[in-house]
Amino acid sequence: AQSVAQPEDQVNVAEGNPLTVKCTYSVSGNPYLFWYVQYPNRGLQFLLKYITGDNLVKGSYGFEAEFNKSQTSFHLKKPSALVSDSALYFCAVRDYYNAGNMLTFGGGTRLMVKP
Amino acid sequence: ETGVTQTPRHLVMGMTNKKSLKCEQHLGHNAMYWYKQSAKKPLELMFVYNFKEQTENNSVPSRFSPECPNSSHLFLHLHTLQPEDSALYLCASSQVQRTGEETQYFGPGTRLLVL
Numbered sequence: 753a754q755s756v757a758q759p760e761d762q763v764n765v766a767e768g769n770p771l772t773v774k775c776t777y778s779v780s781g782n783p784y785l786f787w788y789v790q791y792p793n794r795g796l797q798f799l800l801k802y803i804t805g806d807n808l809v810k811g812s813y814g815f816e817a818e819f820n821k822s823q824t825s826f827h828l829k830k831p832s833a834l835v836s837d838s839a840l841y842f843c844a845v846r847d848y849y850n851a852g853n854m855l856t857f858g859g860g861t862r863l864m865v866k867p
Numbered sequence: 868e869t870g871v872t873q874t875p876r877h878l879v880m881g882m883t884n885k886k887s888l889k890c891e892q893h894l895g896h897n898a899m900y901w902y903k904q905s906a907k908k909p910l911e912l913m914f915v916y917n918f919k920e921q922t923e924n925n926s927v928p929s930r931f932s933p934e935c936p937n938s939s940h941l942f943l944h945l946h947t948l949q950p951e952d953s954a955l956y957l958c959a960s961s962q963v964q965r966t967g968e969e970t971q972y973f974g975p976g977t978r979l980l981v982l
Contacts, residue, residue, distance in 0.1 A: 858909065859908075
């Protein structure tokens with residue numbers, strides 16, 4: 753079975769400060785990990801993914817995420833937050849050999865960036 | 868988001884009505900998905916179609932009936948829904964790969980309200 757946990761319902765950060773949105777996962781095989789962002793009344797937009805290789809993955813809009821196998825984590829980060837980054841963020845995992853092409857999503861974390 | 872389109876964007880229906888949601892992907896993908904997003908609940912996978920064949924039905928009530936006439940179009944037929952079915956219904960598509968690396972791309976969703 754595969755699962756994802758996003759331990760924070762909401763993260764508050766001041767504009768210009770670094771931000772981190774946490775994600776931990778559980779799989780029985782090798783994980784493929786994804787981050788998506790959802791703006792109000794919109795669908796999910798793909799930000800970045802980890803498949804293999806370098807543990808630091810860079811994605812859209814200046815976001816990056818670090819894969820940590822020992823801590824089973826894939827935290828989303830950005831060095832300097834913008835007010836426009838305020839949105840709902842979802843982490844997702846796929847354990848291909850045990851779950852086919854199905855993704856399992858976390859419950860989402862709302863990011864609030866204040867001016 | 869223009870890669871995956873959904874219509875209508877908003878729908879209000881009574882419990883005795885019959886309606887259909889439409890999804891179209893313009894990405895040349897071979898798999899399509901229906902998800903349900905309710906307030907304060909994780910994203911729920913409903914149906915998966917690979918190469919037009921339904922490969923996953925995640926214990927969805929029979930009042931939801933999917934149809935995939937070709938690899939670019941996906942429908943969700945609705946009948947005798949309940950108020951608790953009110954949610955954002957998201958369609959996604961992906962190009963399934965043997966390695967499991969594929970990314971799912973989402974449409975903007977249909978906001979459904981059942982009265």
